[in-house]
Amino acid sequence: MTLQSNLTVHIGSFTLNAQVDVQPGSTLALLGPNGAGKSTALRALAGLRPLTGGVVELGGRTLDDPERNVFVPPEHRSIGVVFQDYLLFGHLSAVDNVAFGLRARGMRKREANAEATEWLDRVGLAQQARHKPRQLSGGQAQRVALARALAIRPGLLLLDEPLAALDAATRIQIRAQLRKHLDEYEGATVLVTHDPLDAMVLADQLLVVEHGSVVQAGPPAEIARRPRTDYIAALVGLNLYRGVANGVSIKLDDGGVLTTAHPMDGAVFVTFPPNAVSLHKNRPEGSPRNTWLAEVAGIEQHADTVRVRLNGTPDLLADVTTAAVAELSLTPGQQVWVTVKATETHAYPI
Numbered sequence: 001m002t003l004q005s006n007l008t009v010h011i012g013s014f015t016l017n018a019q020v021d022v023q024p025g026s027t028l029a030l031l032g033p034n035g036a037g038k039s040t041a042l043r044a045l046a047g048l049r050p051l052t053g054g055v056v057e058l059g060g061r062t063l064d065d066p067e068r069n070v071f072v073p074p075e076h077r078s079i080g081v082v083f084q085d086y087l088l089f090g091h092l093s094a095v096d097n098v099a100f101g102l103r104a105r106g107m108r109k110r111e112a113n114a115e116a117t118e119w120l121d122r123v124g125l126a127q128q129a130r131h132k133p134r135q136l137s138g139g140q141a142q143r144v145a146l147a148r149a150l151a152i153r154p155g156l157l158l159l160d161e162p163l164a165a166l167d168a169a170t171r172i173q174i175r176a177q178l179r180k181h182l183d184e185y186e187g188a189t190v191l192v193t194h195d196p197l198d199a200m201v202l203a204d205q206l207l208v209v210e211h212g213s214v215v216q217a218g219p220p221a222e223i224a225r226r227p228r229t230d231y232i233a234a235l236v237g238l239n240l241y242r243g244v245a246n247g248v249s250i251k252l253d254d255g256g257v258l259t260t261a262h263p264m265d266g267a268v269f270v271t272f273p274p275n276a277v278s279l280h281k282n283r284p285e286g287s288p289r290n291t292w293l294a295e296v297a298g299i300e301q302h303a304d305t306v307r308v309r310l311n312g313t314p315d316l317l318a319d320v321t322t323a324a325v326a327e328l329s330l331t332p333g334q335q336v337w338v339t340v341k342a343t344e345t346h347a348y349p350i
């Protein structure tokens with residue numbers, strides 16, 4: 001079913017305002033920092049938090065419209081949910097958990113059990129059908145919850161941080177399986193995450209929410225290539241600036257000038273990846289056009305690179321090797337020369 005919604009929710013001083021539309025067979029990820037309003041959006045769609053304003057329509061049916069006094073309670077919406085806070089019923093076996101929604105919708109016990117068993121088989125848990133939730137691993141419980149949500153053949157599937165509680169190895173495995181189930185699922189899916197990798201792997205569309213508002217929407221690759229806020233740029237690991245282009249020269253709004261390879265005019269965003277930055281003790285000779293002096297503000301060790309935060313005009317992130325850190329004997333407070341080739345920068349209109 002197609003989801004069309006315009007969500008306005010007030011909670012105390014917080015306001016969520018977001019348009020969330022998803023086509024059948026498609027997955028939209030809501031991505032954003034803590035407290036942005038992602039879970040609030042999901043709860044509003046599920047009917048667990050009534051709208052203050054706006055509308056929720058699923059398959060042409062109005063589920064919530066405060067202006068017209070329409071509110072369909074959660075159990076009467078064709079919506080399957082996998083939420084962290086009520087993953088499974090502890091006293092029911094895996095198969096009874098999956099059968100629960102079918103029974104609640106009037107299916108006879110034997111039929112519901114047969115369907116539930118099929119669903120458990122589909123998520124690879126036929127052997128665990130009689131297990132209680134406490135006898136399941138985190139990953140298994142997650143799959144039972146997914147089977148329970150899908151068993152009712154909902155028009156809309158809502159997943160709140162479906163992989164957050166899993167350890168790193170299980171996460172990779174469950175992420176791939178979830179992708180497969182979402183590919184097979186014919187309804188619309190809305191997924192909440194603050195892990196960009198989950199969003200990139202699982203979703204066809206991203207909606208980035210900050211402070212209760214949508215700051216960017218589009219396909220994941222497009223958002224990664226053209227981030228519009230610092231949060232998104234940091235998430236996808238890019239340096240991002242706003243400025244005004246005059247040919248290949250871009251005067252940055254917060255100070256500094258960058259040279260880019262392709263001439264442009266007017267207000268632009270300009271980005272370059274941290275691994276395109278070189279650091280030097282002395283001003284390099286015959287260096288690229290983008291050369292400036294900056295001060296090391298922080299050094300963080302990542303898997304196989306070191307991310308260096310630098311204050312300058314402009315500030316930036318640089319990814320360098322451990323060897324380079326040692327060679328430059330980088331320490332916070334130290335001054336270094338920064339270079340970025342014009343061909344490594346990417347500018348696009350605002």
Ligand SMILES: Nc1ncnc2c1ncn2[C@@H]1O[C@H](COP(=O)(O)OP(=O)(O)OP(=O)(O)O)[C@@H](O)[C@H]1O
Nearest residue numbers: 011012014032033034035036037038039040041194
């Ligand atoms: N029951 C509540 N009472 C008061 N404030 C609330 C309540 N639920 C949410 N909020 C506030 O609403 C805002 C949005 O919260 P929400 O849980 O939707 O964010 P989120 O993006 O899902 O964050 P997280 O990633 O931390 O789960 C926050 O500022 C939060 O403090």
